[in-house]
Amino acid sequence: MKTLKSILLLLLFVPLIKPAPPTQQDLRTISDYGTDNFEETLYSHDYEDKYLDGKNIKERELNEKTLQLQKDESVTLLPKKENEEMPTCLLCVCLLGSVYCEEVDIDVVPPLPKESSYLYARFNRITKLTAKDFADIPNLRRLDFTGNLIKDIEDSTFSKLSLLEELSLADNQLMKLPVLPSTLTLFNAKDNKIKSRGIKANTFKKLSNLTYLYLDHNELESVPLNLPESLRVIHLQFNNITSITDDTFCKANDTRYIRDRVEEIRLEGNPIILGAYPNSFICLKRLPIGAYI
Incomplete structure (x- = not known):
């Protein structure tokens, strides 16, 4: 009987017993490792790992694609071999009708x-010029082949260039001149190996617009014949010219003739004493530059 009463009393007081409040250490532990925060922390770590792995994978794929693209482009830009020619405007610079092919080591x-109007092909290894080179380029106005290795030029090379005004063949290996277009205003063939027999008697006769003529530093034995009236500057210095005549610059049969356009004639560096030919310059406003005694 006493035992039964004891059990009943115990049952009555059990609900009234409250658990002791958690200590501060316990609170910190729950906060750090509570279910919600713990799952969130795990999710965060998992997300970062997957994100970084995915990012690395994408970066690797991107790098692989970039490398492949670079390889493809490098193959595309390589010069074509055998009979295929590299497009001129990849090899040279094309800008508003001007083509710049300077120092690119071409031999043709x-x-x-x-639509080209100007071609600058200086300092290359070109050895020959032909009519085919300019057959379909009728608008050319200026050609500059200074500093090449040109030895031969076909006579018909410039025949279809009806607009050509300036032609430079300086510093090459020419021994003779081709037929020149009558439209030229400037012709430069200095620093070659041109002899007098390499210039035909009528080479300059019809060049009625020619203003500047540069034939210095060649191997000429005489002044070219039939120089046009339009000339202002004539450079013949450092050749092998040994004599001139009264008809070289003037007209022996017309003492009243004046060649008034000529501003400069250079003959220094030639084995000629200009003072021995006083009647050869009576039509000029200025005496040629050179030795007189």
Whole structure:
């Protein structure tokens, strides 16, 4: 009986017993490792790992694609071999009708855009010029082949260039001149190996617009014949000219003739004493530059 009462009393007081409040250490532990925060922390770590792995994978794929693209581009830009020619405007610089092919180590005239007006092909290894080089380029106004290795030029090379005004063949290996277009205003063939027999008697006769003529530092034995009236500057210095006549610059049969356009004639560096030919300059406003005694 007493035992039964004891059990009943114990049952009555059990609900009234409250658990002791958690200590501060316990609170910190729950906060750090509570269910919600713990799952969130795990999710965060998992997300970062997957994100970084995914990012690395994407970066690797991107790098692989970039490398492949670079390889493809490098193959595309390589010069074509065998009979295929590299497009001129990749090899040279094309800008508003001007083509710049300077110091690109070419040995022939490259195919030019049909609208080309100016070609600068200086300091290369070109050895020959032909009519085919300019057959379909009728608008050319200026050609500059200074500093090449040109030995031969076909006579018909410039025949279709009806607009050509300036032609420079300086510093090459020419021994003779081709037929020149009558439209030229400037012709430069200095620093070659041209002899007098390499210039035909009528080479300059019809060049009625020619203003500047540069034939210095060659192997000429005489002044070229039939120099046009339009000339202002004539450079013949450092050749092998040994004599001139009264008809070289003037007209022996017309003492009243004045060649008034000529501003400069250079003959220094030639084995000629200009003072021995006083009647050869009576039509000039200025005496030629050179030795007189």
